[in-house]
Amino acid sequence: MHFVNARTILSAQDGMNLCRGCTHGCIYCDSRSRCYGFTHAFEDIEVKQNAPELLEAALRSRRRRCMIGTGSMSDPYLPAERELCLTRRCLELIDRYEFGAAVITKSDLVLRDLDLLQSIREKGKAVVQMTLTTYEEALCRIVEPHVCTTRRRFEVLCALRDRGIPTVVWLTPILPYLNDTRENLTGILDYCIRAGVKGIICFGMGMTLREGNREYYYAALDRHFPGLRERYRREFGNAYVLESPRNAELMALFHATCEQHGILHDNEQIFAWLRELPERYEQMTLF
DSSP states (O other): OEEEOOOOOOOHHOOOSSSOSSSSSOOGGGGGOOOGGSSSOOSEEEEEEEEEHHHHHHHHHHOOOOOEEEESSSSOOOOHHHHHHHHHHHHHHHHTOOEEEEEEEEEEEGGHHHHHHHHHHSSSSEEEEEOOOOOOHHHHHHSSSSSSOOHHHHHHHHHHHHHOOOEEOOOOOOTTTTSSSSSHHHHHHHHHHTTSSSSEOOSSSSEOOTTTHHHHEEEEEHHTTTTTTHHHHHHHTTEEEOOOOTHHHHEEEEEHHHTTTTTTOOOHHHHHHHHOOHHHHHHHHHH
16 A cells, blocks of 8 residues: 555546555456556555545535545445545545535445435435445355455445435446356345345446456456356457346346336436435525
C-alpha cells in the first residue's frame, strides 16, 4: 500500500474511487486490464489520502445536490479501510452536506457504516450495491478468494433491508463453464428475492477479457481448472466479450424470475433510479 495526493476526486458522473488497485483477488477482475494504465502492482493499493478534503471542496461548491457513487473500479471496503476509514470519512461528508450515496462493494465491512447510511437515507437516499456471481460457496472461494462469500453477502443484504437501506445486486460476470448454470442462477436469484433487493443489474450471461486481466484469469484457470484455458482459446480466441453458450436460456429465466417477484431488471431503469435523488429532498434543501 502506498499513498498519493490526487488532483481531483469526482468524475463527470459524480463517482469517486478512493484507491487504485484491489486485494480481493477475484480471478476475473477487469480493473487489471492494461488499458487502465497501472504503474504499480495491482495489489499494491494506491490510496488517495487527500480524498476527503477534495470531496468536501467539491460538495461545498455544488449548487444542486446529487447522488455520489463509489466503488466502480476499486472496492471502497477493502480490508485496509478498517484502519484508513477513508470511505467512512467521505460518507460523513456526504451526510453533512446532505447529498445522496450509492456504494458498490463485495465486503461485509459496509455494515460498519450502517449508522451513516441510515442518516443519509433519512435525509434523502442511500443505496448499497453488492456483486453476487457464484452461489456455491466452495467455487466462490476460488473465484473471489479474499473477500466474504456469497452467503455472507446475502446476510449483509438482509441486514441492510432490515435497516431500511435499499439494495441493488450486480449479477456479473458469469463465467462460461464455471458458474453459467441454472443452479447457480436460481441460487443467486433466491438470495435476491429473500433479501428484497430493488433491482438486479445484468449485462448477459458471460464475461469480458482483455489484455492484462486475460492473462491473470487464464493463470487462475490453469491452477484450479486444468484444461479449461484451452477450451476458452478454442471457442473464444481473443474476443473481448465471452458469451456463455447458455446465455439465451439463462437470461430468459433471469427476466422471468425478476418480473414474477417485482425486481427491476432493466439496466437503464436501474441506472436512472440510482442517479435520481428524491424530489422532496431537493425541495427540503431549498428552504
